[in-house]
Structures are given as C-alpha cells and as structure tokens.
Amino acid sequence: MMKKNVAILGATGAVGREMLKILEERDFPIEKLTLLSSKRSAGKTLTFKGEEITLIEAADDVFEGVDIVLGAADNPVAKQFAPAIVKAGAVFVDNSSAFRLLDTVPLVIPEINPEDVKWHQGIISNPNCSTIITLMAASVLNRLSPIETIVASTYQAASGAGAGGPIELAEEIAAYQNGETYEPKVFPYPLAYNVIPSIGSPLDNGYTTEEMKMQNEGRKILHLPEMLVSCTCVRVPVMRSHSISATIVTKEKITVEEAKEAFRHAEGILLEDDLPNKVYPMPLLTSGKDITLVGRIREDLTNPRGLNLFVAGDQVRKGAALNTIQIAELLL
Amino acid sequence: MMKKNVAILGATGAVGREMLKILEERDFPIEKLTLLSSKRSAGKTLTFKGEEITLIEAADDVFEGVDIVLGAADNPVAKQFAPAIVKAGAVFVDNSSAFRLLDTVPLVIPEINPEDVKWHQGIISNPNCSTIITLMAASVLNRLSPIETIVASTYQAASGAGAGGPIELAEEIAAYQNGETYEPKVFPYPLAYNVIPSIGSPLDNGYTTEEMKMQNEGRKILHLPEMLVSCTCVRVPVMRSHSISATIVTKEKITVEEAKEAFRHAEGILLEDDLPNKVYPMPLLTSGKDITLVGRIREDLTNPRGLNLFVAGDQVRKGAALNTIQIAELLL
Numbered sequence: 266m267m268k269k270n271v272a273i274l275g276a277t278g279a280v281g282r283e284m285l286k287i288l289e290e291r292d293f294p295i296e297k298l299t300l301l302s303s304k305r306s307a308g309k310t311l312t313f314k315g316e317e318i319t320l321i322e323a324a325d326d327v328f329e330g331v332d333i334v335l336g337a338a339d340n341p342v343a344k345q346f347a348p349a350i351v352k353a354g355a356v357f358v359d360n361s362s363a364f365r366l367l368d369t370v371p372l373v374i375p376e377i378n379p380e381d382v383k384w385h386q387g388i389i390s391n392p393n394c395s396t397i398i399t400l401m402a403a404s405v406l407n408r409l410s411p412i413e414t415i416v417a418s419t420y421q422a423a424s425g426a427g428a429g430g431p432i433e434l435a436e437e438i439a440a441y442q443n444g445e446t447y448e449p450k451v452f453p454y455p456l457a458y459n460v461i462p463s464i465g466s467p468l469d470n471g472y473t474t475e476e477m478k479m480q481n482e483g484r485k486i487l488h489l490p491e492m493l494v495s496c497t498c499v500r501v502p503v504m505r506s507h508s509i510s511a512t513i514v515t516k517e518k519i520t521v522e523e524a525k526e527a528f529r530h531a532e533g534i535l536l537e538d539d540l541p542n543k544v545y546p547m548p549l550l551t552s553g554k555d556i557t558l559v560g561r562i563r564e565d566l567t568n569p570r571g572l573n574l575f576v577a578g579d580q581v582r583k584g585a586a587l588n589t590i591q592i593a594e595l596l597l
Numbered sequence: 598m599m600k601k602n603v604a605i606l607g608a609t610g611a612v613g614r615e616m617l618k619i620l621e622e623r624d625f626p627i628e629k630l631t632l633l634s635s636k637r638s639a640g641k642t643l644t645f646k647g648e649e650i651t652l653i654e655a656a657d658d659v660f661e662g663v664d665i666v667l668g669a670a671d672n673p674v675a676k677q678f679a680p681a682i683v684k685a686g687a688v689f690v691d692n693s694s695a696f697r698l699l700d701t702v703p704l705v706i707p708e709i710n711p712e713d714v715k716w717h718q719g720i721i722s723n724p725n726c727s728t729i730i731t732l733m734a735a736s737v738l739n740r741l742s743p744i745e746t747i748v749a750s751t752y753q754a755a756s757g758a759g760a761g762g763p764i765e766l767a768e769e770i771a772a773y774q775n776g777e778t779y780e781p782k783v784f785p786y787p788l789a790y791n792v793i794p795s796i797g798s799p800l801d802n803g804y805t806t807e808e809m810k811m812q813n814e815g816r817k818i819l820h821l822p823e824m825l826v827s828c829t830c831v832r833v834p835v836m837r838s839h840s841i842s843a844t845i846v847t848k849e850k851i852t853v854e855e856a857k858e859a860f861r862h863a864e865g866i867l868l869e870d871d872l873p874n875k876v877y878p879m880p881l882l883t884s885g886k887d888i889t890l891v892g893r894i895r896e897d898l899t900n901p902r903g904l905n906l907f908v909a910g911d912q913v914r915k916g917a918a919l920n921t922i923q924i925a926e927l928l929l
Contacts, residue, residue, distance in 0.1 A: 414899035418750035418842035420792045420831065442774055458836050459881040460752045462893055462907045467872040471853065471895025480898065493899040497842040497907065499752065502834050504790050510750035510829040514899075521803065540799040549791040561794055563803025566812065567746035567825040567846075575794045575829065 268296035269597070272331045272355075274323055274346060275338030276300035276311060279428040280360055283586035284335050289314055293590060294597065301327060328353035333593050336360050336391075337586070351387035358389050358592045360585055362474075365390040365482055372485045375591040376533045377404040382595045389592055392486060393478040394584030395419050395498065399509045400483055401557040401583070402576045405531045406524060407487055410515035413570075415494045417479060420501045420508040421464060422548060425580055426451050431504045438502075456502050464498040473498060506548030507584060508577040518570045521562055528559050533583070538562050546577035554579055555587055600628035601929070604663045604687070606655055606678060607670030608632035608643060611760040612692055615918035616667050621646055625922060626929065631663060660685035665925050668692050668723075669918070683719035690721050690924045692917055694806075697722040697814055704817045707923040708865045709736040714927045721924055724818060725810040726916030727751050727830065731841045732815055733889040733915070734908045737863045738856060739819055742847035745902075747826045749811060752833045752840040753796060754880060757912055758783050763836045770834075788834050796830040805830060838880030839916060840909040850902045853894055860891050865915070870894050878909035886911055887919055 271293070275281045281300075288295065298313055300320045307322035321327060323346060328334065334350050336343050336359035343361035350357040364370040371381035372390045374397055382389055392400070399417055406412060423430035429451045437457040440447035449455055453463070465475030480494035528536040537546050538560035546558035557578040565571025578584060603625070607613045613632075620627065632643055632652045639654035653659060655678060660666065666682045668675050668691035675693035682689040696702040703713035704722045706729055714721055724732070731749055738744060755762035761783045769789040772779035781787055785795070797807030812826035860868040869878050870892035878890035889910040897903025910916060 416748050416844050416897075416899055418829075420752070420833070438770060439774060442771060453875045454879060454881060458834065459879055460833060460835060460840055461879060462840070462842070462877050463872060463875065471872065471893070472898075473872070495844060495898040495903070495905055497750075497893065497905060499840075499842065499907075501752070501792060502790065503792060508792055508794070508831075510794070510831065512748050512827060540795060540803065540805070543785045543795065545794050547786060547791055547793060549786060561803070561829065565748075566804075566827040567748055571827070573827055573829060575831075 268294040269332040270297045270330055271295050272299035272301055272328065272334045274301045274334055274336045275342060276320060277302050277306045278337055279424055279581055280585045281337035283581050284337055284590060285311060285313055287582070287586050287590050291590065293593070299327065299331060325349035328355050331355040333358060333596060335589050335593060347388060356385065356387060356389065356596055358391065358589050360391045360589055362393065362478070364388050365392065366485065372482055373592050374400060374486055374588060375595055376401065378486055378488070379595050382592060391585065391589045391592060392482045393475070394425060394580035395421060395507050395509060396479045396482045397584045397588055398507055398557055398576055398578035398580060399479060399511055400486055401533055401578065402559045402574060403511065403513055404487060405527050405534065406513055406515055406519055406572065407489070409519050409523060409527055410517040412487065412489060412492050412513060412515055414492070414514045415479070416512040417494065417496045418510045419496070419498045420503065421498060422501070422503040422505050422507055422580065423456060424505045425507060434502060434504065452500065456500060458502065461500040462497065464500055503548045505552040505579060505581060506577055507580040508546065508548055508575065510575050512565050512571055512573050514565070514568050514571040519572060521564060521572065524562050524572055533557055534559055536560065546575050548577050551577045551579050553582070555582055557583055600626040601664040602629045602662055603627050604631035604633055604660065604666045606633045606666055606668045607674060608652060609634050609638045610669055611756055611913055612917045613669035615913050616669055616922060617643060617645055619914070619918050619922050623922065625926070631659065633659060657681035660687050663687040665690060665928060667921050667925060679720060688717065688719060688721065688928055690723065690921050692723045692921055694725065694810070696720050697724065698817065704814055705924050706732060706818055706920060707927055708733065710818055710820070711927050714924060723917065723921045723924060724814045725807070726757060726912035727753060727839050727841060728811045728814045729916045729920055730839055730889055730908055730910035730912060731811060731843055732818055733865060733910065734891045734906060735843065735845055736819060737859050737866065738845055738847055738851055738904065739821070741851050741855060741859055742849040744819065744821060744824050744845055744847055746824070746846045747811070748844040749826065749828045750842045751828065751830045752835065753830060754833070754835040754837050754839055754912065755788060756837045757839060766834060766836065784832065788832060790834065793832040794829065796832055835880045837884040837911060837913060838909055839912040840878065840880055840907065842907050844897050844903055844905050846897070846900050846903040851904060853896060853904065856894050856904055865889055866891055868892065878907050880909050883909045883911050885914070887914055889915055
C-alpha cells in the first residue's frame with residue numbers, strides 16, 4: 266500500500282490528539298505526518314510512534330505535497346484553509362460542519378455510505394458526532410426497511426464541547442467537593458449534578474443547530490431526502506461518550522428479533538441487549554472504544570412500525586476522529 | 598378549619614422527611630402528628646415546628662384516632678398496613694405503587710384530577726414521580742386537545758432511588774476525586790460520569806416497570822384509556838429533580854403559541870422558554886421547589902399534530918411528598 270503524506274489541521278484539540286492516537290493504533294500508512302496548529306501552539310511538540318513532531322502554524326503554503334488533510338479544527342479555520350488544501354491537490358477530510366450540506370461534498374460514515382467518497386471534489390465531510398452514533402444504529406434498521414421518522418433525545422458528554430468541557434466539569438466537581446463556588450465558562454450553566462437541554466445555536470423553528478443536524482445530515486448520509494427527525498439535545502455530566510434514546514419508525518414493521526439479528530451482524534456495532542441481566546449500552550462501556558453499543562430494543566408502544574432503542578458511542582472516536590480516519594482509509 | 602390527626606408511615610426516608618418539611622411550610626392543620634418507622638428507627642426523634650417527635654414502630658394498633666396517614670414507605674409496608682389503616686377509619690394517601698391501578702383507588706394529581714378524591718374507599722394513591730412531572734405538562738395540552746401519544750425519555754436523579762441514591766453518588770465522586778475505586782450498591786453500575794438506561798424491573802415487553810407507569814398511570818389520571826406512551830427511563834448523575842424530554846401528539850393540532858399561552862396560566866407550572874436567552878428547564882432550577890418547569894416547546898418535526906417539550910421538576914417534592922400533601926389538603 267502506497268504510504269501517504271498526511272496532515273492534521275488542529276492537532277492540539279481533543280479530536281486532533283485522538284486522531285494522532287488512532288493513526289498510530291491502526292498503523293495508517295504514513296510517509297510524512299505534518300501537525301498544524303494555531304500560532305499559539307506552533308513550536309510545541311506532540312509524540313507520534315515514539316517520535317516528537319513539532320507543530321507548525323497552519324498557513325496556505327504548508328499543504329504542498331500533502332495527500333490527505335485530516336480536519337480537526339472549527340468552521341472558520343476549515344473555511345480559511347479549504348481552498349489552499351484543494352488547490353494543493355490534497356483531499357480534505359473535514360470534521361467541521363462548514364461543508365457538510367454542500368452538494369459538491371460527500372458526507373460519509375464508512376459503515377453506511379462508503380461509495381459516496383468516490384464523487385468528492387477535494388473535500389469530504391465527517392458528520393456530526395451524535396448523528397454518527399445514532400445513524401450507526403438507525404442505518405441497520407434502514408437496510409431492513411426505509412426509515413420514515415426518528416424521535417431522538419440525547420445524553421451528550423462534556424467532551425462534545427471540546428477539550429475544555431471535561432476540564433470544566435472536573436474543576437466544577439472538585440470545587441463543589443471543597444465547598445467552593447465555581448463560575449462555568451464553557452457551558453452556560455453548571456453541568457455538575459445538572460443537565461442542560463441546549464447544545465448549539467438557537468434557530469427560528471425552536472430547535473438548535475445541533476438538533477437539526479440529525480435530520481439534515483441523516484437525510485444525506487442515508488439517501489433518504491424525506492426522512493423526518495425530531496431531536497432534543499441535552500448535555501449531561503458525563504466526561505466522554507454520547508448516548509441517544511431513539512424511536513425509529515420504518516416503512517414496514519421490523520420485529521424486535523429481526524432488529525437484534527441485524528445488529529448482531531452489523532459492522533462497528535455491538536448488541537448489548539439483555540435487560541434482566543443488566544446488559545445495555547452506557548457511556549461508561551464505550552469510552553475510548555471504537556464500537557457503537559445498541560440495546561434496549563423493544564416495540565414502540567405508540568406506533569406498530571416503530572422500535573425504541575438506546576445507543577452509546579465514544580463521540581471523540583467514532584463520532585469524530587475514528588470516522589475521519591476511516592474515511593481516509595477509503596481513499597487509500 | 599378542623600385540625601386533623603396525621604401520621605406519616607415511613608417518616609425517616611427521603612420522602613417522609615420531605616413530607617415533614619412540607620407540612621410545616623404549608624402550615625397543614627395538624628392536631629396531632631404521629632411519625633411511624635421501622636423497628637430499627639423507633640425511639641429516635643425528628644423535629645417538627647421546633648418540637649421533637651419520637652418515632653413509633655408501625656403496627657396495626659397505632660392508627661386508631663388518626664384521620665390521615667401519609668404513606669412514604671415501599672410496597673410491602675404499604676400493603677402490610679393498609680387494612681389496619683382503612684379499618685381504623687383513616688384515609689391512606691399512599692406513595693407506593695401497590696394500589697395505584699386498583700379500580701377502587703383514585704390516583705390523583707391535584708392540579709389535574711382533584712375530583713377523583715371523592716370516590717375513595719379509604720386509599721388514595723400518589724402517582725409515580727416521573728409520571729407526575731410529565732403529566733403536569735402533558736395535562737395542560739390535553740385540556741386543549743386530547744392526547745393520543747407520548748414518546749418520553751427521562752433524565753432521572755439519584756434521589757429517585759431513595760435517600761441512599763444521592764449518598765452513593767456523592768461517595769462515588771469523592772472516591773474518584775481521591776483516585777480510589779468505588780463499588781456501587783444502590784445502582785447496578787457507577788452513576789458518576791455515566792448514565793444508566795434501566796430503572797425499575799424488566800418486563801416481558803422489553804420495558805421496565807418504571808417505564809410502563811407513564812402509560813398505565815397516565816391513562817387513569819387523564820381519563821384517557823387509549824393513550825399510548827413509549828417511555829425510556831434513564832438515571833443520570835443529578836442529585837435531585839427529574840427531567841423529561843417528551844413528544845406529545847394530540848387529536849387536533851396545538852400551535853406552539855397556544856401551548857405557551859396555556860402553560861403561562863397553568864397552576865403549578867412555570868414556563869421557562871426562551872432559548873436565545875438561555876431560558877429552559879433544568880434540574881438545577883427546580884431542586885427544593887414546588888413548581889414544574891416547562892420549556893423548549895416546539896413543533897414536532899415528525900408529526901404535524903405533535904409538540905416537543907422539556908420538563909423538569911423536583912421528584913421528591915412535586916413527584917412525591919408535595920403531591921401527597923396536596924391530596925391530603927383536598928380531603929380537608
């Protein structure tokens with residue numbers, strides 16, 4: 266296999282660091298690895314396969330000779346450098362939401378729509394983290410019968426807000442343990458011993474940007490332009506791994522046993538479904554892992570063509586860094 | 598107003614202690630207060646209106662002359678003493694689930710179906726905590742148009758498992774802070790930095806007893822024998838106050854503005870709905886309070902007759918102790 270010149274744009278963030286770890290774990294065929302950061306972090310080093318790599322400040326002229334750029338930066342940074350990346354002939358596999366809904370940009374979960382990488386024009390987008398974890402489960406049902414609707418409520422970890430999220434939660438809990446007060450900065454309210462039903466920015470329809478991603482991105486990934494998704498995104502005091510409670514209605518009825526059998530054989534999925542024996546998905550079980558857990562599968566009581574299920578997955582890995590690198594692997 | 602002889606059955610538990618506090622706060626007209634406990638706690642004292650009251654061991658012969666027994670004990674204890682309470686001529690307002698679905702026992706949320714107390718035969722049941730908080734919101738929509746279906750996912754606090762729940766969560770977090778391990782006893786898995794999608798006992802249909810309460814009890818309280826409810830109950834690392842993400846479909850469409858207007862005037866409800874200004878229900882805001890918070894009201898995207906909303910309420914107060922005492926007030 267031809268080794269590639271790979272760059273990580275935004276290498277110092279939570280997702281960037283996870284990418285570094287996953288490239289190493291999966292022994293991605295790398296000729297040269299370039300780590301790009303903001304001016305502030307440039308000059309520092311990160312370790313890859315026992316070797317210190319010095320961070321370089323991202324700039325338009327650093328992409329010459331790079332084959333694949335893994336994007337772990339936010340929307341403004343992704344937008345700033347995308348033209349230079351494409352011009353240099355590299356493929357930009359981007360984690361930001363900047364390009365996800367463009368007609369010219371494939372939006373890919375390798376277990377679901379790997380064929381979509383073929384028509385890229387230099388940019389391939391990685392979907393939203395909760396969307397990836399939900400669709401890992403939903404797509405398995407969609408292969409049995411097309412999905413009509415999803416009602417989802419999320420239980421999203423602090424790390425979904427970036428590396429600062431878990432730090433704030435840890436500091437807040439430590440402060441409370443010492444009887445001190447704590448002023449949150451990353452989250453709008455204390456997350457310790459609380460849940461916050463607002464992630465992303467408010468939209469005119471009363472939903473948040475985060476909540477609408479599951480419908481907008483889900484339609485594109487599943488090739489279901491009419492799928493309807495109502496999502497409520499809630500931050501919970503968990504460090505890592507998102508969970509989703511979902512009610513999924515398909516065109517034809519799928520039985521619980523048919524669903525379980527399909528999950529047993531689905532790539533990237535582990536069926537954890539044995540309630541009497543206390544077997545069900547939990548963030549505790551998925552953190553740091555690649556697998557998406559699916560369980561609590563049962564007939565929806567409000568619709569004979571509906572199934573309820575609970576899904577958990579590490580949103581820094583499968584929800585971001587891992588999925589991006591899996592897309593890059595499709596390009597090899 | 599005639600003063601009553603009141604007894605609390607199970608006075609030392611989380612709900613019993615809260616009842617004591619609420620009786621004092623609301624200046625319930627009490628002639629004599631009897632505090633009943635297990636043999637183990639008998640002889641200890643609790644304070645009521647500055648006075649020490651000695652706990653008496655519950656027994657069949659202690660209910661003579663009592664007008665109202667507030668039940669804060671579990672099912673076996675409630676079942677054990679119900680015959681003696683009724684025989685003594687007292688009214689048993691019970692928090693356990695032992696009698697809730699009996700045709701001879703009214704199941705009451707005073708803001709919703711106060712008229713049902715009239716037909717009691719000695720026992721009135723207090724509904725499940727998540728059910729009360731969800732129905733406080735749902736009943737307001739039901740008055741505008743009958744509810745057909747509810748899909749609910751809960752975010753339930755540690756205190757829902759009794760007084761031992763928050764103690765375990767606090768100890769677990771303290772242990773983790775000190776780099777120690779902790780073996781959970783109240784919950785089946787660590788609750789700190791985790792969510793546990795299983796509350797109650799497993800049933801053959803894949804749901805738990807706790808999850809089915811919202812449909813079974815909800816139908817009785819709302820007088821809607823055909824209402825369909827799919828519920829997923831999830832324990833979250835919150836000390837106190839349950840939250841519920843609900844999708845409610847009514848017979849006729851209710852607009853977001855009609856719903857908000859109804860919530861603005863609903864008894865026991867505070868509308869907290871201004872997403873751009875970070876106003877929404879959270880457990881943090883309701884703990885120790887009587888009010889149920891409703892917000893995030895928006896059109897369900899999967900059904901034109903559906904509304905999504907988020908509700909939070911203190912399940913020890915409105916979900917248990919307060920609702921029981923409100924029922925007792927209806928008896929005065």
